[in-house]
Amino acid sequence: MANQVKDKEALQRLNFLYQAAHCVLAANPENVELARFYCHTEKTIGKRLVLRQDPSIKRTICKRCSGLLLSGITCTVRQRKHRGQRLTVVRCLSCGLAKRFLNNPNYKLWSEQPEALLENQPKPDGNPGSQPNLQKDKGPSSTTQTTNKMAS
Secondary structure: OOOOOOOHHHHHHHHHHHHHHHHHHHHOOOOHHHHHHHHHHHHHHHHHOOOOOOHHHHOOEOOOOOOEOOEOOOEEEEEEEEOOEEEEEEEEOOOOOEEEEEOOOOOOOHHHOHHHOHHHOOOOOOOHHHOOOOOOOOOHHHHHHHHHHHHO
């Protein structure tokens, strides 16, 4: 049986609203308010249905004004160094909110690490009684000593 998504129609609607916001801004960069309406609607539907957004989508929507963040149109993107770390700073041109993202070239997401893959996880036996119990399994030497005492 194929993997079934819980709220497929809701995810399709969220995807449509996100793409509509992109298309509106691509057609006319002055339609910021309409794109903001689409993104705000997307966020409220996601909250109401308790659906998580992908981090790549969350990073392109302003938390304060719900505007779509497109480099050069609705936001500015700068590379900064702060305390020895490289940061990417995205500043919304509508409300001025700045998002800072760590820019570490050696960083890997947990999902990209080999330990996260299901193929690399240890497989449970499935039999709950297969684990050795220290009290039950005392070894053959203790049982032979007990039987020898009973025999004498």
